[in-house]
Amino acid sequence: xxxxxxxxxxxxxxxxxxxxxxxxxxxxxxEAAIPSPVPGVKPGLANIVILLVLLEYGWRAAAWVSALxxxxxxxxxxxxxxxxxxxxxxxxxxxxxxxxxxxxLPSRHFGPVSLSVLAAFGHIGGQLVxxxxxLLPATALLKLMPVxxxxxxxxxxVNGVIVARLLAAPATERRQSSPCTPP
Amino acid sequence: xxRIGDLGVLLAGAVLVVALTLWAWSGGRGDTVVIRAAGQVxxxxxxxxxxxxxxxxxxxxxxxxxxxxxARIAADPSPRQLCVKQGWLTLSGxxxxxxxxxxxxxxxxxxxxYDTLGY
Numbered sequence: 001x002x003x004x005x006x007x008x009x010x011x012x013x014x015x016x017x018x019x020x021x022x023x024x025x026x027x028x029x030x031e032a033a034i035p036s037p038v039p040g041v042k043p044g045l046a047n048i049v050i051l052l053v054l055l056e057y058g059w060r061a062a063a064w065v066s067a068l069x070x071x072x073x074x075x076x077x078x079x080x081x082x083x084x085x086x087x088x089x090x091x092x093x094x095x096x097x098x099x100x101x102x103x104x105l106p107s108r109h110f111g112p113v114s115l116s117v118l119a120a121f122g123h124i125g126g127q128l129v130x131x132x133x134x135l136l137p138a139t140a141l142l143k144l145m146p147v148x149x150x151x152x153x154x155x156x157x158v159n160g161v162i163v164a165r166l167l168a169a170p171a172t173e174r175r176q177s178s179p180c181t182p183p
Numbered sequence: 184x185x186r187i188g189d190l191g192v193l194l195a196g197a198v199l200v201v202a203l204t205l206w207a208w209s210g211g212r213g214d215t216v217v218i219r220a221a222g223q224v225x226x227x228x229x230x231x232x233x234x235x236x237x238x239x240x241x242x243x244x245x246x247x248x249x250x251x252x253x254a255r256i257a258a259d260p261s262p263r264q265l266c267v268k269q270g271w272l273t274l275s276g277x278x279x280x281x282x283x284x285x286x287x288x289x290x291x292x293x294x295x296x297y298d299t300l301g302y
Contacts, residue, residue: 105188106188108186109186109187109188109189110186110188110189110192111184111185111186111188111189113184113185113186113189113192113193114186114188114189114191114192117189117192117193117196118192121196121199142207143207143208145203145207146200146203146204146207146208149196149199149200149203150200150204152196153193153196153197153199153200156196157193157196160189161184164184165184168184
């Protein structure tokens with residue numbers, strides 16, 4: 001019997017992205033259990049992870065974590081390639097693009113709260129555009145837009161404050177949960 | 184924790200939410216009023232300033248009052264006074280009919296609302 005093993009070289013960065021993606025996926029699953037009065041209004045807890053990754057490891061790592069989260073979240077929730085999955089993907093994509101631009105804002109004046117709020121608006125914007133083009137007549141969405149925008153503002157601000165607090169925590173405290181130090 | 188730009192972003196976000204709310208949820212407000220007598224349009228007026236009209240019908244004179252953003256039938260000779268009791272009309276698509284006197288008041292907005300849909 002031949003022993004066939006395909007070895008893929010795994011870098012330290014791969015492991016880090018996998019671990020952070022697992023964290024984001026866990027938050028996505030936990031969030032799916034929270035009942036929501038309006039479909040589509042969610043705290044977006046996974047965005048906390050995405051934002052932390054962006055600020056600590058850069059945009060590329062954040063894009064990887066975000067893509068893995070959307071894909072694996074869809075697999076685990078059973079909504080892979082269903083409309084909800086595409087809405088999630090569109091939101092994540094626009095949110096990442098917004099973050100890619102917003103992270104160049106001077107960090108002396110614009111902290112994680114700004115990034116989080118902008119990303120939240122990007123998220124809901126991407127979802128609304130796709131939903132308007134594809135799923136629902138745009139007029140039906142117009143009436144819901146203030147609700148979505150208000151949710152994006154509130155949850156974006158709250159998530160941003162959480163990110164700011166996590167970043168401000170002493171490094172040793174944070175390293176306990178992630179023993180792998182960046183190269 | 185909050186930097187000056189963060190406050191700016193939050194403020195801009197709040198302004199966006201308020202603007203969206205006003206824009207999306209005020210579409211039903213009317214801005215003009217159409218007055219008909221015996222089915223013929225006798226007067227079209229904007230709901231911008233205080234005006235009053237008197238329209239003659241078979242029973243007598245119907246008094247119509249217009250104020251900024253709203254309009255009503257103030258007095259009518261019809262026996263049951265239904266159109267008078269409707270009070271102030273503000274939303275696009277609302278109408279008051281004074282039937283025996285054949286006078287009607289209809290509010291129009293920038294987006295015409297349906298009063299009936301048929302499939």
